[in-house]
Amino acid sequence: MTTTQLTARATATSAATTSTSTSSPTPSTIASGPVRALLAAGAVATPLWTVAAVTQALTRDGFDLTRHPFSMLANGSLGWIQIINFLVVGALFIAAAAGLRRALHGGGGGIWVPRLVRVVGVGMVAAGVFVADPGDGFPAGTPAGRPESMSWHGTLHLVAGSVTFFALIAACLVLGRRFGRAADRRSAVACRAAAVAVVLGNGWAMSGGPAGSLTLAVGVIAGMGCVSWVAARYRRGL
Template sequence: MTAIQLPTATAGPAATTRALLTCATVAAPLWATVSLLQAATREGFDLTRHPLSALANGSLGWLQIANFLVAGVLTVVGASGLRRAMHGAPGGTWVPRLVRLNGIGMMAAGVLVMDPGDGFPTGTPYGMPQTISWHGYGHMAAGSIAFAALIAACYILGRHFSRAGDRGRAVASRVAGTALLLGNGWAMSGGTAGSLTLAVGAITAMLWISVVAAHYRRSS
Protein backbone atom coordinates (compact mmCIF):
# COMPACT_ATOMS: atom_id res chain seq x y z
CA MET A 1 0.00 0.00 0.00
CA THR A 2 1.45 3.36 -1.09
CA ALA A 3 1.84 5.92 1.63
CA ILE A 4 0.21 9.28 1.06
CA GLN A 5 2.68 12.18 1.18
CA LEU A 6 1.22 14.95 3.29
CA PRO A 7 2.34 18.56 2.79
CA THR A 8 4.68 19.92 5.39
CA ALA A 9 3.38 22.40 7.92
CA THR A 10 5.42 25.20 6.35
CA ALA A 11 4.29 24.65 2.76
CA GLY A 12 1.30 26.99 3.08
CA PRO A 13 3.13 29.90 4.73
CA ALA A 14 6.08 29.54 2.34
CA ALA A 15 3.78 29.66 -0.69
CA THR A 16 2.04 32.73 0.71
CA THR A 17 5.39 34.42 1.31
CA ARG A 18 6.48 33.72 -2.27
CA ALA A 19 3.20 35.10 -3.61
CA LEU A 20 3.61 38.28 -1.57
CA LEU A 21 7.22 38.67 -2.67
CA THR A 22 6.15 38.24 -6.28
CA CYS A 23 4.10 41.42 -5.90
CA ALA A 24 7.17 43.33 -4.71
CA THR A 25 9.25 41.79 -7.50
CA VAL A 26 7.02 42.97 -10.35
CA ALA A 27 6.00 46.39 -8.95
CA ALA A 28 9.04 48.40 -10.03
CA PRO A 29 9.59 46.80 -13.47
CA LEU A 30 5.90 47.35 -14.25
CA TRP A 31 5.96 51.00 -13.17
CA ALA A 32 9.23 51.74 -14.96
CA THR A 33 8.17 50.04 -18.21
CA VAL A 34 4.79 51.76 -18.41
CA SER A 35 6.32 55.14 -17.49
CA LEU A 36 9.20 54.97 -19.96
CA LEU A 37 7.01 53.73 -22.81
CA GLN A 38 4.76 56.72 -22.29
CA ALA A 39 7.75 59.06 -22.01
CA ALA A 40 8.95 57.84 -25.41
CA THR A 41 5.58 58.09 -27.15
CA ARG A 42 3.52 60.90 -25.59
CA GLU A 43 3.54 64.02 -27.75
CA GLY A 44 5.36 66.95 -26.19
CA PHE A 45 6.91 64.99 -23.35
CA ASP A 46 10.64 65.51 -22.75
CA LEU A 47 12.22 63.53 -19.92
CA THR A 48 14.98 66.11 -19.55
CA ARG A 49 12.33 68.72 -18.64
CA HIS A 50 9.26 66.83 -17.46
CA PRO A 51 9.12 64.44 -14.50
CA LEU A 52 7.45 61.09 -15.11
CA SER A 53 4.65 62.18 -12.79
CA ALA A 54 3.62 64.77 -15.40
CA LEU A 55 2.39 61.89 -17.57
CA ALA A 56 -0.71 61.80 -15.35
CA ASN A 57 -1.92 64.90 -17.21
CA GLY A 58 -3.65 65.05 -20.59
CA SER A 59 -6.13 62.76 -22.30
CA LEU A 60 -3.98 59.69 -21.61
CA GLY A 61 -3.15 60.71 -18.07
CA TRP A 62 -5.30 57.91 -16.68
CA LEU A 63 -2.59 55.46 -17.78
CA GLN A 64 -0.01 56.96 -15.44
CA ILE A 65 -2.54 57.39 -12.66
CA ALA A 66 -3.39 53.69 -12.93
CA ASN A 67 0.32 52.89 -13.13
CA PHE A 68 0.96 54.64 -9.82
CA LEU A 69 -2.01 52.97 -8.15
CA VAL A 70 -1.27 49.43 -9.35
CA ALA A 71 2.46 49.64 -8.57
CA GLY A 72 1.67 51.20 -5.20
CA VAL A 73 -0.72 48.41 -4.26
CA LEU A 74 1.79 45.77 -5.38
CA THR A 75 4.48 47.46 -3.27
CA VAL A 76 2.28 47.62 -0.18
CA VAL A 77 1.31 43.96 -0.54
CA GLY A 78 4.90 42.98 -1.31
CA ALA A 79 6.10 44.66 1.88
CA SER A 80 4.27 41.95 3.82
CA GLY A 81 6.37 39.37 1.99
CA LEU A 82 9.56 41.20 2.95
CA ARG A 83 8.38 41.30 6.55
CA ARG A 84 7.98 37.52 6.53
CA ALA A 85 11.25 36.85 4.70
CA MET A 86 13.34 39.23 6.83
CA HIS A 87 11.76 38.41 10.19
CA GLY A 88 14.33 38.41 12.96
CA ALA A 89 17.14 39.75 10.76
CA PRO A 90 18.77 43.20 11.09
CA GLY A 91 16.48 45.66 9.34
CA GLY A 92 13.70 43.09 9.25
CA THR A 93 11.32 45.46 10.99
CA TRP A 94 12.03 48.77 9.32
CA VAL A 95 12.68 47.76 5.72
CA PRO A 96 9.15 46.33 5.23
CA ARG A 97 7.61 49.34 7.00
CA LEU A 98 9.49 51.78 4.78
CA VAL A 99 8.70 49.83 1.61
CA ARG A 100 5.02 49.85 2.61
CA LEU A 101 5.19 53.61 3.22
CA ASN A 102 6.77 54.03 -0.19
CA GLY A 103 3.87 52.14 -1.76
CA ILE A 104 1.31 54.27 0.09
CA GLY A 105 3.13 57.38 -1.12
CA MET A 106 2.98 56.10 -4.70
CA MET A 107 -0.77 55.58 -4.48
CA ALA A 108 -1.23 59.06 -3.03
CA ALA A 109 0.95 60.54 -5.78
CA GLY A 110 -1.25 58.83 -8.35
CA VAL A 111 -4.47 60.25 -6.90
CA LEU A 112 -3.01 63.72 -6.31
CA VAL A 113 -1.99 64.63 -9.85
CA MET A 114 0.75 67.20 -10.33
CA ASP A 115 -0.09 70.39 -12.22
CA PRO A 116 0.61 70.68 -15.96
CA GLY A 117 3.62 72.81 -16.81
CA ASP A 118 6.54 73.62 -19.08
CA GLY A 119 4.73 72.78 -22.32
CA PHE A 120 3.21 69.44 -21.30
CA PRO A 121 0.58 68.42 -22.15
CA THR A 122 0.80 70.06 -25.57
CA GLY A 123 -0.65 73.56 -25.39
CA THR A 124 0.41 74.17 -21.79
CA PRO A 125 2.44 77.41 -21.40
CA TYR A 126 6.19 76.91 -21.03
CA GLY A 127 7.79 77.47 -17.66
CA MET A 128 6.62 76.51 -14.20
CA PRO A 129 2.94 77.01 -13.30
CA GLN A 130 2.25 80.45 -11.84
CA THR A 131 0.08 78.90 -9.16
CA ILE A 132 0.08 75.42 -7.64
CA SER A 133 -3.18 73.65 -6.90
CA TRP A 134 -3.97 71.80 -3.67
CA HIS A 135 -3.48 68.47 -5.44
CA GLY A 136 -0.19 69.74 -6.85
CA TYR A 137 1.04 70.39 -3.30
CA GLY A 138 -0.34 67.02 -2.27
CA HIS A 139 1.58 65.32 -5.06
CA MET A 140 4.82 66.94 -3.95
CA ALA A 141 4.22 65.89 -0.34
CA ALA A 142 3.35 62.32 -1.34
CA GLY A 143 6.41 62.10 -3.57
CA SER A 144 8.69 63.42 -0.84
CA ILE A 145 7.40 60.82 1.61
CA ALA A 146 7.70 58.01 -0.94
CA PHE A 147 11.26 58.98 -1.89
CA ALA A 148 12.43 59.46 1.71
CA ALA A 149 11.04 56.04 2.67
CA LEU A 150 12.66 54.39 -0.34
CA ILE A 151 16.06 55.98 0.32
CA ALA A 152 15.95 54.93 3.97
CA ALA A 153 14.91 51.39 3.03
CA CYS A 154 17.89 51.07 0.67
CA TYR A 155 20.37 52.26 3.30
CA ILE A 156 18.95 49.94 5.94
CA LEU A 157 19.19 47.09 3.43
CA GLY A 158 22.85 48.03 3.07
CA ARG A 159 23.33 47.46 6.79
CA HIS A 160 21.22 44.29 6.64
CA PHE A 161 23.38 42.72 3.94
CA SER A 162 26.59 43.92 5.59
CA ARG A 163 25.63 42.14 8.80
CA ALA A 164 24.90 39.03 6.72
CA GLY A 165 28.36 39.18 5.11
CA ASP A 166 26.91 39.87 1.65
CA ARG A 167 29.18 42.70 0.58
CA GLY A 168 27.93 42.86 -3.02
CA ARG A 169 24.29 43.41 -2.09
CA ALA A 170 25.30 45.77 0.71
CA VAL A 171 27.13 48.01 -1.76
CA ALA A 172 24.32 47.79 -4.32
CA SER A 173 21.78 48.81 -1.67
CA ARG A 174 23.76 51.90 -0.75
CA VAL A 175 24.38 52.80 -4.39
CA ALA A 176 20.64 52.57 -5.11
CA GLY A 177 19.77 54.78 -2.15
CA THR A 178 22.45 57.31 -3.07
CA ALA A 179 21.27 57.40 -6.71
CA LEU A 180 17.80 58.47 -5.59
CA LEU A 181 19.11 60.83 -2.92
CA LEU A 182 21.34 62.67 -5.42
CA GLY A 183 18.86 62.50 -8.28
CA ASN A 184 16.06 63.96 -6.19
CA GLY A 185 18.35 66.57 -4.65
CA TRP A 186 19.56 67.69 -8.08
CA ALA A 187 15.99 67.93 -9.37
CA MET A 188 14.82 69.90 -6.31
CA SER A 189 17.72 72.34 -6.72
CA GLY A 190 16.63 73.12 -10.28
CA GLY A 191 19.68 71.49 -11.84
CA THR A 192 19.92 70.91 -15.58
CA ALA A 193 17.93 67.84 -16.68
CA GLY A 194 16.83 67.37 -13.09
CA SER A 195 13.76 65.38 -14.10
CA LEU A 196 16.05 62.91 -15.88
CA THR A 197 18.33 62.45 -12.86
CA LEU A 198 15.26 62.02 -10.67
CA ALA A 199 13.86 59.35 -13.00
CA VAL A 200 17.18 57.48 -13.05
CA GLY A 201 17.50 57.62 -9.27
CA ALA A 202 13.91 56.62 -8.57
CA ILE A 203 13.90 53.73 -11.04
CA THR A 204 17.27 52.50 -9.74
CA ALA A 205 16.09 52.42 -6.12
CA MET A 206 12.71 50.91 -7.00
CA LEU A 207 14.27 48.19 -9.12
CA TRP A 208 16.69 47.34 -6.32
CA ILE A 209 13.78 46.67 -3.96
CA SER A 210 12.38 44.35 -6.65
CA VAL A 211 15.74 42.59 -6.95
CA VAL A 212 15.87 42.09 -3.17
CA ALA A 213 12.31 40.74 -3.17
CA ALA A 214 13.21 38.33 -5.97
CA HIS A 215 16.27 37.20 -3.97
CA TYR A 216 14.13 36.36 -0.95
CA ARG A 217 11.47 34.78 -3.12
CA ARG A 218 14.02 32.30 -4.46
CA SER A 219 15.22 31.41 -0.97
CA SER A 220 11.83 31.27 0.74
Protein backbone atom coordinates in the same frame (compact mmCIF):
# COMPACT_ATOMS: atom_id res chain seq x y z
CA MET B 1 2.06 -12.68 17.23
CA THR B 2 5.09 -14.00 15.38
CA THR B 3 8.20 -12.02 14.51
CA THR B 4 7.23 -12.14 10.84
CA GLN B 5 3.80 -10.65 11.60
CA LEU B 6 5.33 -7.88 13.74
CA THR B 7 7.76 -6.98 10.96
CA ALA B 8 4.97 -6.87 8.38
CA ARG B 9 2.83 -4.62 10.60
CA ALA B 10 5.76 -2.24 11.22
CA THR B 11 6.47 -2.05 7.51
CA ALA B 12 2.83 -1.27 6.71
CA THR B 13 2.71 1.43 9.41
CA SER B 14 5.91 3.01 8.09
CA ALA B 15 4.56 3.01 4.53
CA ALA B 16 1.31 4.64 5.63
CA THR B 17 3.19 7.33 7.57
CA THR B 18 5.41 8.04 4.58
CA SER B 19 2.40 8.24 2.28
CA THR B 20 0.62 10.64 4.64
CA SER B 21 3.66 12.90 5.02
CA THR B 22 4.16 12.97 1.28
CA SER B 23 0.59 13.82 0.43
CA SER B 24 0.11 16.35 3.25
CA PRO B 25 2.23 19.52 2.94
CA THR B 26 3.93 20.83 6.06
CA PRO B 27 2.86 24.16 7.59
CA SER B 28 6.02 25.81 6.23
CA THR B 29 5.22 24.56 2.74
CA ILE B 30 1.67 25.87 3.00
CA ALA B 31 2.92 29.26 4.22
CA SER B 32 5.56 29.65 1.52
CA GLY B 33 2.98 29.81 -1.29
CA PRO B 34 1.33 33.10 -0.26
CA VAL B 35 4.69 34.59 0.72
CA ARG B 36 6.16 33.76 -2.68
CA ALA B 37 3.18 35.42 -4.35
CA LEU B 38 3.59 38.56 -2.24
CA LEU B 39 7.31 38.72 -3.01
CA ALA B 40 6.61 38.17 -6.70
CA ALA B 41 4.43 41.27 -6.59
CA GLY B 42 7.42 43.25 -5.38
CA ALA B 43 9.70 41.68 -7.95
CA VAL B 44 7.56 42.81 -10.90
CA ALA B 45 6.74 46.25 -9.49
CA THR B 46 9.80 48.13 -10.78
CA PRO B 47 9.90 46.55 -14.26
CA LEU B 48 6.19 47.31 -14.69
CA TRP B 49 6.61 50.90 -13.52
CA THR B 50 9.64 51.47 -15.74
CA VAL B 51 8.16 50.00 -18.91
CA ALA B 52 4.86 51.85 -18.50
CA ALA B 53 6.45 55.21 -17.67
CA VAL B 54 9.23 55.11 -20.28
CA THR B 55 6.84 53.99 -23.01
CA GLN B 56 4.59 56.95 -22.28
CA ALA B 57 7.55 59.32 -22.08
CA LEU B 58 8.65 58.29 -25.56
CA THR B 59 5.20 58.45 -27.15
CA ARG B 60 3.26 61.26 -25.46
CA ASP B 61 3.19 64.46 -27.52
CA GLY B 62 5.20 67.27 -25.93
CA PHE B 63 6.75 65.19 -23.14
CA ASP B 64 10.49 65.68 -22.60
CA LEU B 65 12.05 63.47 -19.93
CA THR B 66 14.88 65.94 -19.40
CA ARG B 67 12.35 68.60 -18.34
CA HIS B 68 9.21 66.75 -17.27
CA PRO B 69 9.04 64.25 -14.40
CA PHE B 70 7.12 61.03 -14.89
CA SER B 71 4.43 62.40 -12.56
CA MET B 72 3.30 64.87 -15.22
CA LEU B 73 2.23 61.97 -17.42
CA ALA B 74 -0.90 61.78 -15.25
CA ASN B 75 -2.20 64.87 -17.06
CA GLY B 76 -3.98 65.07 -20.41
CA SER B 77 -6.38 62.73 -22.16
CA LEU B 78 -4.08 59.75 -21.61
CA GLY B 79 -3.23 60.67 -18.05
CA TRP B 80 -5.28 57.77 -16.72
CA ILE B 81 -2.51 55.40 -17.83
CA GLN B 82 0.04 56.91 -15.46
CA ILE B 83 -2.53 57.20 -12.70
CA ILE B 84 -3.17 53.46 -12.98
CA ASN B 85 0.59 52.91 -13.09
CA PHE B 86 0.93 54.70 -9.75
CA LEU B 87 -1.98 52.84 -8.17
CA VAL B 88 -1.04 49.36 -9.36
CA VAL B 89 2.67 49.61 -8.59
CA GLY B 90 1.92 51.16 -5.21
CA ALA B 91 -0.36 48.21 -4.41
CA LEU B 92 2.37 45.79 -5.53
CA PHE B 93 4.85 47.37 -3.12
CA ILE B 94 2.32 47.17 -0.29
CA ALA B 95 1.96 43.45 -1.06
CA ALA B 96 5.75 43.11 -1.18
CA ALA B 97 5.99 44.67 2.27
CA ALA B 98 3.77 41.89 3.65
CA GLY B 99 5.94 39.28 1.96
CA LEU B 100 9.18 40.80 3.21
CA ARG B 101 7.82 40.94 6.76
CA ARG B 102 7.45 37.17 6.69
CA ALA B 103 10.60 36.42 4.68
CA LEU B 104 13.04 38.54 6.69
CA HIS B 105 11.98 37.04 10.06
CA GLY B 106 12.79 40.21 12.01
CA GLY B 107 16.25 41.29 13.13
CA GLY B 108 18.83 43.05 10.98
CA GLY B 109 16.27 45.38 9.43
CA GLY B 110 13.61 42.69 9.22
CA ILE B 111 11.19 44.94 11.06
CA TRP B 112 11.93 48.28 9.42
CA VAL B 113 12.33 47.19 5.81
CA PRO B 114 8.71 45.98 5.45
CA ARG B 115 7.43 49.14 7.16
CA LEU B 116 9.44 51.40 4.87
CA VAL B 117 8.44 49.48 1.75
CA ARG B 118 4.81 49.77 2.83
CA VAL B 119 5.24 53.54 3.11
CA VAL B 120 6.70 53.56 -0.41
CA GLY B 121 3.62 51.74 -1.68
CA VAL B 122 1.16 53.97 0.14
CA GLY B 123 3.05 57.04 -1.09
CA MET B 124 2.81 55.88 -4.68
CA VAL B 125 -0.91 55.25 -4.35
CA ALA B 126 -1.33 58.75 -2.92
CA ALA B 127 0.75 60.18 -5.77
CA GLY B 128 -1.68 58.57 -8.19
CA VAL B 129 -4.74 59.87 -6.40
CA PHE B 130 -3.41 63.43 -6.15
CA VAL B 131 -2.30 64.32 -9.67
CA ALA B 132 0.72 66.56 -10.28
CA ASP B 133 0.10 69.91 -11.92
CA PRO B 134 0.80 70.36 -15.65
CA GLY B 135 3.55 72.75 -16.61
CA ASP B 136 6.48 73.68 -18.82
CA GLY B 137 4.68 72.86 -22.05
CA PHE B 138 3.11 69.54 -21.03
CA PRO B 139 0.49 68.50 -21.88
CA ALA B 140 0.81 70.07 -25.30
CA GLY B 141 -0.57 73.61 -25.20
CA THR B 142 0.41 74.26 -21.58
CA PRO B 143 2.39 77.51 -21.17
CA ALA B 144 6.16 77.13 -20.93
CA GLY B 145 7.86 77.43 -17.56
CA ARG B 146 6.68 76.50 -14.10
CA PRO B 147 3.07 77.28 -13.15
CA GLU B 148 2.65 80.49 -11.15
CA SER B 149 0.78 78.68 -8.38
CA MET B 150 0.33 75.09 -7.24
CA SER B 151 -3.07 73.45 -6.86
CA TRP B 152 -4.09 71.60 -3.71
CA HIS B 153 -3.76 68.23 -5.42
CA GLY B 154 -0.39 69.26 -6.84
CA THR B 155 0.77 70.13 -3.33
CA LEU B 156 -0.42 66.78 -1.95
CA HIS B 157 1.30 65.01 -4.83
CA LEU B 158 4.55 66.74 -3.90
CA VAL B 159 4.12 65.69 -0.27
CA ALA B 160 3.36 62.09 -1.27
CA GLY B 161 6.40 62.04 -3.54
CA SER B 162 8.68 63.40 -0.84
CA VAL B 163 7.51 60.80 1.68
CA THR B 164 8.01 58.07 -0.92
CA PHE B 165 11.56 59.21 -1.71
CA PHE B 166 12.59 59.36 1.96
CA ALA B 167 11.11 55.93 2.67
CA LEU B 168 12.81 54.47 -0.40
CA ILE B 169 16.18 55.90 0.61
CA ALA B 170 15.79 54.58 4.15
CA ALA B 171 14.71 51.11 2.94
CA CYS B 172 17.78 50.82 0.71
CA LEU B 173 20.10 51.93 3.52
CA VAL B 174 18.59 49.47 6.00
CA LEU B 175 18.90 46.68 3.45
CA GLY B 176 22.52 47.69 2.88
CA ARG B 177 23.16 47.44 6.61
CA ARG B 178 21.46 44.04 6.77
CA PHE B 179 23.57 42.63 3.96
CA GLY B 180 26.69 44.22 5.45
CA ARG B 181 26.11 42.43 8.74
CA ALA B 182 25.66 39.19 6.80
CA ALA B 183 29.08 39.76 5.16
CA ASP B 184 27.39 40.06 1.73
CA ARG B 185 29.50 42.99 0.62
CA ARG B 186 28.31 43.20 -2.98
CA SER B 187 24.63 43.31 -2.01
CA ALA B 188 25.36 45.86 0.71
CA VAL B 189 27.19 48.13 -1.73
CA ALA B 190 24.42 47.77 -4.34
CA CYS B 191 21.68 48.78 -1.88
CA ARG B 192 23.66 51.72 -0.55
CA ALA B 193 24.46 52.85 -4.08
CA ALA B 194 20.74 52.76 -4.90
CA ALA B 195 20.03 54.99 -1.89
CA VAL B 196 22.71 57.45 -3.04
CA ALA B 197 21.23 57.45 -6.55
CA VAL B 198 17.83 58.46 -5.17
CA VAL B 199 19.40 61.24 -3.08
CA LEU B 200 21.52 62.61 -5.93
CA GLY B 201 18.76 62.33 -8.53
CA ASN B 202 16.25 64.11 -6.33
CA GLY B 203 18.75 66.72 -5.20
CA TRP B 204 19.87 67.50 -8.74
CA ALA B 205 16.28 67.84 -9.92
CA MET B 206 15.29 70.07 -7.00
CA SER B 207 18.28 72.33 -7.59
CA GLY B 208 17.22 72.88 -11.20
CA GLY B 209 20.22 71.11 -12.70
CA PRO B 210 20.31 70.27 -16.42
CA ALA B 211 18.22 67.19 -17.27
CA GLY B 212 17.08 67.09 -13.65
CA SER B 213 13.93 65.12 -14.42
CA LEU B 214 16.02 62.45 -16.12
CA THR B 215 18.40 62.09 -13.18
CA LEU B 216 15.42 61.95 -10.84
CA ALA B 217 13.86 59.15 -12.90
CA VAL B 218 17.12 57.17 -12.96
CA GLY B 219 17.60 57.57 -9.21
CA VAL B 220 14.07 56.57 -8.28
CA ILE B 221 14.13 53.56 -10.60
CA ALA B 222 17.42 52.49 -9.00
CA GLY B 223 15.88 52.68 -5.53
CA MET B 224 12.72 50.87 -6.57
CA GLY B 225 14.84 48.32 -8.41
CA CYS B 226 16.77 47.57 -5.23
CA VAL B 227 13.55 46.67 -3.40
CA SER B 228 12.30 44.56 -6.31
CA TRP B 229 15.63 42.75 -6.54
CA VAL B 230 15.57 41.93 -2.83
CA ALA B 231 11.99 40.67 -3.09
CA ALA B 232 12.96 38.42 -6.00
CA ARG B 233 16.02 37.19 -4.14
CA TYR B 234 14.08 36.13 -1.05
CA ARG B 235 11.38 34.59 -3.20
CA ARG B 236 13.97 32.29 -4.78
CA GLY B 237 15.06 31.24 -1.33
CA LEU B 238 11.63 29.93 -0.30
